[in-house]
Amino acid sequence: MxxxxxxxxxxxxxxxxxxxxxxxxxxxxxxxxxxxxxxxxxxxxxxxxxxxxxxxxxxxxxxxxxxxxxxxxxxxxxxxxAAPDPAPLARAPVVPAGDAEPSMTAPVVRVPLPRRMLIALGVPVIAFAGYEFYRYVLAPVGHH
Incomplete structure (x- = not known):
């Protein structure tokens, strides 16, 4: 350079x-x-x-x-x-003197998953699992 x-x-x-x-x-x-x-x-x-x-x-x-x-x-x-700085999302571990385990100064805050996405994925999975359960466990024996 x-x-x-x-x-x-x-x-x-x-x-x-x-x-x-x-x-x-x-x-x-x-x-x-x-x-x-x-x-x-x-x-x-x-x-x-x-x-x-x-x-x-x-x-x-x-x-x-x-x-x-x-x-x-x-x-x-x-x-x-005008708003003050926000609290950070996660803090780095603080390592005390000696061989002690590091401790977190604050818990990690997780961002929640979008509810619509969970519903869109969960409803078909539950419907499929319910159908399979009915078909193989609850249905009469002669209808397989």
């Missing part, structure tokens, strides 16, 4: 499920290799991450349906960021 420069970018997001609004700060390294190819490396808190338009999830509810705003939009609309 020969040429390059860094820029700081803030991306404001809104969750389309729970309407939570937040802003992510990134350091973007723009580099050009020996062959003239331009590459962007996105960093968040010093860790290489995917670009903000690729696979972001809401920190409040875990949904992936998000929208982003133009740069500096939240600084012009402070009423959108």
């Amino acid at each position: 020969r040429d390059g420069f860094e820029s700081r970018e803030s991306w404001p997001f809104e969750c389309l499920r729970c309407l939570y609004v937040w802003e992510e700060d990134y350091l973007v390294r723009h580099v050009t290799d020996d062959h003239g190819n331009e590459v962007e490396v996105w960093l968040s808190a010093g860790v290489t991450v995917q670009p903000p338009w690729s696979g972001m999830a809401c920190p409040a509810c875990g949904a992936y349906r998000l929208t982003s705003f133009p740069a500096h939009y939240l600084s012009r609309h402070p009423e959108l960021t």
